[in-house]
Amino acid sequence: MANTLRIGIAGLGNVGVGVLDIIRKHEALLADRAGVAIAVTAVSARDKAKDRGHDLAGLKWFDDPVGLAKSPGIDVFVELMGGEGDPAKSAVEAAIASGKHVITANKALLAHHGAALARAAEAKGVALNFEASVAGGIPIIKALREGLAGNRVTKLFGIMNGTCNYILTKMANEGRSFKEVLKEAQDLGYAEADPTFDIGGFDTAHKLAVVTALAFGTEVNLKAIEIEGIEAITLDDIRNASDMGYKIKLLGVAVSHAEGVEQRVHPTLVPKGSPVSDTDGVFNAVVVKGDFAGDLMLEGRGAGAHPTASAVLSDIIDIARGNLRPAFGIPAAKLKPYRQAPNKAHEGGYYVALELVDRPGAVAAIARILADQRISIESIVQRGKPSKDLQRETATFILITHDTLETSIRAAISKIEQDGHVASKPRLIRIERL
């Protein structure tokens, strides 16, 4: 490695340029921290002619990222192209095969092929570092892999998608509808033209799959995640939740049970004042429960060119300092096969919104159904609602349950629907407490 660690960057979008920004601004500081000089020596991107605000004349250019990955002129291959398939996958594989350390910000690649790539990197004795793949500038990968290395992690959850958090925060603070805020976010460039990947919870799920594997020492399993997005969250839900002392956030949650692992992504009520409840706008936050360290929260900028590039630099300096760990904290051969916890294992509180057909005995009947399922109630709000259809007056009936089993609450709601007490589909949102 001599006195310079030679970096090759594949993908010169915002994050790639951010990495160049840091390396050029902090040249001397980085050398002190790394113990060697850090220099970008080669790059690969689609368009060579594009002005990126940096003089690339001294760098070797590759049209093909796989060519860069194999180049003898680099020690570290930084993959910032994204996407679970090629060219990212073949480039990362080529880099590992030719003995290069790999750094990637690519959560999709890791969520789909993380365990296989970890095995390949280990066989070659090279690093596979991915601090930038989850929660941008927040060093959550390092905290899980190293900071909490003395702990068995029992649970983690977090806000890992800035677009969703921005939308939910705006809805809550400005009393505007999901549709309206989404439109604005798209106009401002915070949300994609097709926002499904973010608002549908899929981006969060990719990140959750990565941190779950790291936290629990299991194989990465994206398919096991139950995913629900924020599209159906109404302003009424946000207001009702707020009245009852909660905020609504899109969380990724992973729990390690004796029976297996539970992973889910869904809108969630979090008690006001609890960690993550004040994580607003584009900020991200992750809470981890360690069996010895207790509860730990990390909060910060989850996206953006410079926070993400800061994470890439942390990975680069780890390599320079010889801090080479197995990708998922333990040898890949020791990662446990993923074992799915049965759905009924989930236990928690629930927010239930019912559009009640306002007739005598409805509330009593519902209370009876809940009691039969041994569900106890934390709070209830009922609001009359002016109805256009005078023949069929309805009232919004909101209740918050104490901890109960997922199967019990679903059975109760199913019974409430069958018995004709509601005018529309009941809405159920999980509550998450530390």
Added chain:
Amino acid sequence: MANTLRIGIAGLGNVGVGVLDIIRKHEALLADRAGVAIAVTAVSARDKAKDRGHDLAGLKWFDDPVGLAKSPGIDVFVELMGGEGDPAKSAVEAAIASGKHVITANKALLAHHGAALARAAEAKGVALNFEASVAGGIPIIKALREGLAGNRVTKLFGIMNGTCNYILTKMANEGRSFKEVLKEAQDLGYAEADPTFDIGGFDTAHKLAVVTALAFGTEVNLKAIEIEGIEAITLDDIRNASDMGYKIKLLGVAVSHAEGVEQRVHPTLVPKGSPVSDTDGVFNAVVVKGDFAGDLMLEGRGAGAHPTASAVLSDIIDIARGNLRPAFGIPAAKLKPYRQAPNKAHEGGYYVALELVDRPGAVAAIARILADQRISIESIVQRGKPSKDLQRETATFILITHDTLETSIRAAISKIEQDGHVASKPRLIRIERL
């Protein structure tokens, strides 16, 4: 180092026993994470006969920690005795001199001798790791030394003393006086019989000195810290601050200015809903601003046997994995001499509580004095107060200023006192915003 990393622990109080707890419970997991077995092979403490809940029969016992430090039977010396002087100091020096890696939880030792010890460790090529010295289970040292290695840190602040935070939280939540809550904390063992070290801000100052050096790459300088404790905080201050949208926390604050470094420890108003404002009870939280990563907050358990032991394990596994960095992130020879920022450099908002002699024109005169110092006001509350001395009615007059210079607000208050507008010493509390 062979296949076992041999640990010697000096000091078998709560934290030392906590380290034994983790190593014995997670033996296989730790070996996977460390790449070698982790075994405690020797210990030193005052009382050999004391029951610590662990069988120490297989371990070599040293009455003298310096003897343990020099022992050829250990690879890593873990110093958990505390205190800036001997035996901790001479034991750590002996361990370094005999080529042992050192882990210490001793903030006082580091605050007084950190730079010298870092130089000695570097000269010997051994680690000097101290994750456990600041904020217990929160991996703030690793975040600063490694996670944010691509950043120049411009500011950091945090709640780093659980005793103070417990007292302030109890006062706020239960409307009880400082004295009463302190007494309770002492009875419960959360505060020492002589609580000065905690409530006077000195413990926080020791920790601040350590993280400041790491964050800014300067020599450790405890003496430069301006220190004010929480003894004078009244229930009225807490209530007034709350009415105006703030909580009161004891913060350690470090800012890197062009003119030098500013370090201070004092009670502080933080806006409700801002990071650290919801960090209650014995929890700690540290906020760091990086020039590329942006704002990052870490929150968790700042003390306690197991969280602190968790930090020790993180340091042990770093050594096992060969992650050996300079103690303060850059070579000790490159640490900049500490340069003190001039006091006037501090700019911020202030909470000012005046016991106003209630006479016509007092408020107008005070407003004039503030205007003369170009201080603008964010909010004002005035409350009449039933006075026993009917000849001299007073009113509590609280104001929150917008950002201004420390010199300006001090000059204004001095003038207000001179002009005889107040019946007692004005109270000034700084406001800290992200």
